Amino acid sequence: MPATENDWLRRTLAIETRASWISFVQTPFGQLTIGALALLATHDYFGLWEATVAVVAALAAGATMLHTPKLHVLILFTATWGSVLAGTALGSLDTADRLADLLQHMNRSANEAALLSTIGVALVLPLSLLLFSMVRRTPHSLLARRPFLSLLLFEIALCLVSYILQANGMEVAAIVGWLTVFVFTPYLWFLPYAVIDLRARGDSMPLAQLAVQRPFWSPTYVPFGKGLAFLRKHRATDAEALAVTQLKGLKLLLWANVLNALRELLELIPVPVLGEAIDAFLSGHPVSIVVGWSALVVSTARFCLQVAIWAHLFIGVARLAGYRLPRGSWRPLESRTLMDYFNRFHYYFKEILVDFFFTPTFFRVFKRHPKLRMFFATFIAAGVGNALWHFLRDVHLIATLGPTQAIRTFESYLFYCMILATGIGLSQLRLSLDIRPTDCWSGRLRSFFVVWSFIVILHVFSDGSRTHGLNDRISFLGSLFGVN
Amino acid sequence: MSNQERSEVRAFISAALEKRGDTKSFSDNESLFLSGRLDSFNMVNLVMFLEKTYGINFDSIDFEVDIVDTIEMVMTLIASR
Numbered sequence: 001m002p003a004t005e006n007d008w009l010r011r012t013l014a015i016e017t018r019a020s021w022i023s024f025v026q027t028p029f030g031q032l033t034i035g036a037l038a039l040l041a042t043h044d045y046f047g048l049w050e051a052t053v054a055v056v057a058a059l060a061a062g063a064t065m066l067h068t069p070k071l072h073v074l075i076l077f078t079a080t081w082g083s084v085l086a087g088t089a090l091g092s093l094d095t096a097d098r099l100a101d102l103l104q105h106m107n108r109s110a111n112e113a114a115l116l117s118t119i120g121v122a123l124v125l126p127l128s129l130l131l132f133s134m135v136r137r138t139p140h141s142l143l144a145r146r147p148f149l150s151l152l153l154f155e156i157a158l159c160l161v162s163y164i165l166q167a168n169g170m171e172v173a174a175i176v177g178w179l180t181v182f183v184f185t186p187y188l189w190f191l192p193y194a195v196i197d198l199r200a201r202g203d204s205m206p207l208a209q210l211a212v213q214r215p216f217w218s219p220t221y222v223p224f225g226k227g228l229a230f231l232r233k234h235r236a237t238d239a240e241a242l243a244v245t246q247l248k249g250l251k252l253l254l255w256a257n258v259l260n261a262l263r264e265l266l267e268l269i270p271v272p273v274l275g276e277a278i279d280a281f282l283s284g285h286p287v288s289i290v291v292g293w294s295a296l297v298v299s300t301a302r303f304c305l306q307v308a309i310w311a312h313l314f315i316g317v318a319r320l321a322g323y324r325l326p327r328g329s330w331r332p333l334e335s336r337t338l339m340d341y342f343n344r345f346h347y348y349f350k351e352i353l354v355d356f357f358f359t360p361t362f363f364r365v366f367k368r369h370p371k372l373r374m375f376f377a378t379f380i381a382a383g384v385g386n387a388l389w390h391f392l393r394d395v396h397l398i399a400t401l402g403p404t405q406a407i408r409t410f411e412s413y414l415f416y417c418m419i420l421a422t423g424i425g426l427s428q429l430r431l432s433l434d435i436r437p438t439d440c441w442s443g444r445l446r447s448f449f450v451v452w453s454f455i456v457i458l459h460v461f462s463d464g465s466r467t468h469g470l471n472d473r474i475s476f477l478g479s480l481f482g483v484n
Numbered sequence: 485m486s487n488q489e490r491s492e493v494r495a496f497i498s499a500a501l502e503k504r505g506d507t508k509s510f511s512d513n514e515s516l517f518l519s520g521r522l523d524s525f526n527m528v529n530l531v532m533f534l535e536k537t538y539g540i541n542f543d544s545i546d547f548e549v550d551i552v553d554t555i556e557m558v559m560t561l562i563a564s565r
Contacts, residue, residue: 145546200548221505233518326520343523354524364529370532431525436503 004372005181016247020129025243034250035059040318041253045260045313047092053083057216058249058320065235065322069308076211076321081125083216089118091292093219098182098396099175105400106171108393120183124211128191134207135195148197148356151188152388158184166399177286178399185395186214186221189352193227204228217321221393224348225318225325226355236322256312266298274299281476282468300459307346317376336437336447338427338454342382348390358387375425375433383421387414397466409466412473416461423454442457490540493558496533500526512555527552534558540565 015021024030035055043051055081064072087093096117100110135144143150159406162177194209209228218224225231236242272280272287277295280287287295311328328347335341342350358381366373390413397406430436437447460477461470468476478484490512500522501510516522522530529551534540540561545551552558 046512183514196546196548337527358524359547363547365534374528428525430528437507 002229005448013251021247022240025246026239030243031059031063031332034246034320037250038253038317039302041250041257042313042317045256045309050083050087052091053079054216054317056252057083059315061321062246063186064235065242066237073205073208073211076215077207077214079109080211080214081221082403084219085118085121087219088121089114095121099179101396102175102178102399104174108171108175116179117183119180124187124213127189127209128194128213129206131191132194132198132209135198139199144195144199146360148188150361151191155181155188155392155395159395163398164439174317174399178396181395181399185392188392189221189356189389190214190223190227192356193223193229194298197227197229215318217317220310220314221389222346223352224311224314224328225272225323226348226351226478231325232389234324234326236324238362241324242322245319245322245324248324249316252312252316252319256309256316259305259312261307263309266305269294269298271295271298274460274463275468278468278472278476281479282472286479289482296459296480297456299463300456303459303463304345308332311346311348326393328370333448333452335451336444338423338451339378339431340427341455342393342424343453352389353381353385357381371429371432374483375429378425378428379421381421382424383417384419387417390417408469411472412461412466412468415470416458419458419461423458428446488553490559492537493555493562497522497532497555499527510555511548512559514555515553516555517549517553530558536562538562538565 025034038055038058042055045051057075061072061075061079064075084093088095091097091114096114099117100113103110103113131143133294134141135147138144158177158181162174162181165171165177166174190213196215198204198206198209212225212228212231215225216221225234236245247294271277271291271294274295277287277292281292286292308329315328319417324391326347330344330347332341332345335344358377361380362373362377366376372391387410391410393407394410401409437443457477460473497510497516501507501516504522504526506521510516510521516526517524527549531542531547534552535542545561550557551561
């Protein structure tokens with residue numbers, strides 16, 4: 001697209017820069033219009049009641065942010081915990097499913113799974129308060145100084161105890177243990193931010209910290225918006241900034257729908273999904289090389305679109321609540337290097353890897369060897385941290401498959417993490433040696449080709465299914481290059 | 485703290501911004517990292533520069549990007565070494 005045409009499109013879409021739109025959004029009718037459009041843009045993804053709660057809560061939080069901060073916190077708290085408890089009870093969040101799988105694995109009735117899970121999630125509230133109180137009373141304890149490490153050790157210990165109980169036939173105790181693991185695991189990635197903030201700011205309200213533990217705009221395992229400290233820095237500070245933020249939020253929600261339409265168009269391309277192409281190869285009736293490559297490229301594109309769509313939906317709703325958060329996925333196709341891709345593709349996931357893995361490693365290891373120090377810290381974040389997050393997300397498989405099989409079925413993703421981390425580490429090293437891609441169009445094209453060839457090829461190993469082992473995937477990839 | 489140190493830090497930050505194609509001026513109190521003008525890679529380089537040039541030991545500091553987000557904050561960090 002010519003630059004002038006591109007500029008025209010950008011200017012036309014930049015409604016958040018126009019005084020008339022900014023004024024309109026601040027009126028009751030403007031808020032209603034934003035709410036209605038946001039609901040239309042989100043209900044297909046969140047579900048109708050979840051989207052209604054999210055949009056209404058976000059607009060109420062936005063309306064109270066500037067003048068009644070205590071009410072703002074109360075709204076965030078009620079929406080966050082109301083939606084997580086209702087979502088668990090009604091089965092739209094995964095805790096109850098995981099417990100049901102475990103109960104069925106033990107040949108027990110799964111009827112009570114939703115109720116037990118909801119009670120478990122409710123207990124996170126007093127236990128988090130207890131944790132905050134411990135941090136305040138002992139600010140020099142390991143828990144207060146290294147919250148992620150402490151909570152990770154707690155999670156590992158919980159898993160071990162639960163597995164030992166299960167292996168020794170103490171089923172009821174094992175169920176309680178595993179339920180604790182399933183309930184606690186998502187909070188492992190949120191609570192450290194609260195602890196760090198509480199230690200830095202003694203005046204931080206525990207209620208405000210609780211209000212953003214798996215906040216209502218993104219009840220996932222990735223903290224979109226990080227913790228309260230990050231949100232505090234990104235809150236709108238006046239009525240105009242709030243209106244601009246809400247317009248940007250709405251635009252992001254609508255953009256997610258455009259990307260979804262693109263994703264649905266990709267579904268129309270008559271190629272098998274990657275898993276089917278691998279299955280066909282393994283059954284001795286492989287698809288042609290062209291179809292195989294097409295399946296791989298389309299599968300990668302769909303995965304990338306899916307990550308971007310959800311990131312835009314979550315950040316879009318957070319912006320409706322008045323938080324001027326950076327986008328979760330920002331033009332990954334323009335990545336110039338692998339490091340750049342890592343930064344752009346899934347920003348908030350990268351942030352937890354940087355905060356909980358890169359930074360602690362970088363400040364402690366190989367301090368006299370700058371290049372090794374940089375490479376190693378990057379490798380620990382993009383490799384070890386990435387693998388650990390994904391392994392713990394599926395921690396229930398230890399209970400249902402057993403630890404050996406849970407690790408065996410993870411080998412392909414582990415391989416993916418190690419190769420990705422090596423690539424990103426080397427990319428980081430090249431940058432530190434000032435080796436950068438050139439800025440001309442041919443340089444940009446080369447960057448696009450290099451970065452995305454790497455990502456597409458690596459997608460063979462990161463594709464979600466755990467049914468194909470590492471050797472099967474390596475053989476399939478070889479077949480795409482004509483190696484049998 | 486000396487003006488020379490301030491000039492050295494400013495020169496380091498200016499060079500990092502220029503490499504990112506950012507030639508706009510910046511004040512001593514302007515956010516560099518939280519505003520997105522510089523990224524985590526630049527932050528790591530700044531930390532290594534501060535360790536090497538001014539002997540700052542980050543072992544004893546709870547590192548948060550806030551403590552190096554502006555020139556003024558960096559100068560405070562250098563002064564407290």
